[in-house]
Amino acid sequence: MTSAPASPEGSRRERETRRLPAYPPGAVEAPFVIRCYDEVVECDTTWDAHSHRSHELLWNERGASTAVVGSRVWTITPTLGLWMPAGTLHSGSAIAGTWFRASFFGFVGTTSISDVPVAVEITPLLRLLLERLAEPDLPPASRSVTEAMVLDVVTPSPHALLTRMPVSPLLRPIAEAVRENPGDQRTLARWASELGVSSRTVARAFTAETGTSFVRWVASVRARHAVELLTRGWEVDAVAQAVGYQSASAFGAAFRRTTGLTPGAFRSR
Template identity: 60%
Template sequence: MGAAQTRADPGRANPGGADSRRLPRYAAGEIDVPFVIKGKAEDIPRDTYWEEHSHPTHELLWNERGASSATVGRRVWTITPTVGLWIPAGTPHSGWTPAGTRHRAAQFSVHAVPAVSDRTVAVQVTPLLGLLLDRLDEGGLAAGERSRTEAMVLDVLAPSQRELILQIPESPLLAPIVAAVRADPGDPTTLAAWAGRLGVSARTLTRAFRAETGLGFSRWVATARVQRAVEMLARGEEIEEVAACVGYHSASAFGVAFRRITGLSPGRFRAQ
């Protein structure tokens, strides 16, 4: 497998060779910021791991180019140009941003902005929302224009129905499976084979996966595969190559799994 398949789990630790960024931990509202919404854009030249941190402000993350991830607790969220992530102020989170990503972030004052949600949620980054946030970042707006634009941003911010989350099980029983699949989503080991290796029944593994993630083994593996596929597709890799790398014998089988989880075909996702 290529580097994208053998890379260590970016959600839990800093993979070797990646840049690491350490940011402070703040409680919600700990710093009184002098803005309502403030954005930042950055081209990421190297694979970058963001150590766990938290902001005094609410944060909206999305990408102009590429796919990244953020880990909140035991959940790994995929971030793309069309699906961003709302992280409430004070929420500890870490992140993984592959080289070549055009990374965007907007901070929202807790005193001036009502939270979109009091929990971490995916947000649909519509063309209108993107244009409004771009306008705020450009600067030079008169006070009244800025206030109106900020109000429009808050009007159009809404949770997305197409969130892509992978719940990471905590059970020591499932740890070898999790490590293998996160390192190589194309790992072909079946549920029965894992049961044999671990000395338990397939039913025991199925119950453990459902109890900890709400998904059976096959659906959990499919979600892990689609998360890696999204990153690869966002880099412009060919659908057939991506399908093979994440463990599918045909592009059509990959397309069915991808659509079931994201609501989009691989080709439609790449076009977006």
């Protein structure tokens, strides 16, 4: 297993924005089946919208990051990655200290596991195989066998830390407030009163823009924020309080309903 590169605290900048090109899928035949890349970001980092010639599997060795496609926002962690098909325009962000990994799958000769971005569970077996492919002196025969095993086990996961962000003028104040403070306790009725519209109007707008109810949308935003805190090593009780739950048990139940996983699955290793 490779070790984390040093991340000098004193040299961190406040934020870095990276600009990458947008390529169509398979524009150039890649001379690899699976190529691995990893980096510890030294400061809060944003990637502007871009796309790759190859399919990409994003996951983290440490920390949580996000990938955005349109209004959909995925959270990427050490246990839950994201498959990004070649040519898919996406942007992303990661906080300082995040150790992210990207595995690129050659477009020619590799079949995408999905035509759209999908979550991928980073199982212990898949992790070991991907880490083996990152070894610089891996013999060609071993590389070929390991690549074949990766292609055999990488599959879409039914679990996804996915949130659709509303963008209409009506719902934008709610979205911004809840993202800023996931523990915000305002109900749909109170928001409707503050916005000067009926509760039914807000409820219908949420369903139309996010595909889910206001309550479930808030739960998904809270779950995303909770994952970021859990991967930083926060205790479950503290996370529950930070994202607006009265107890760890209430938080755990809501978290499982939203993600299909327990908070412990995302605790920093």
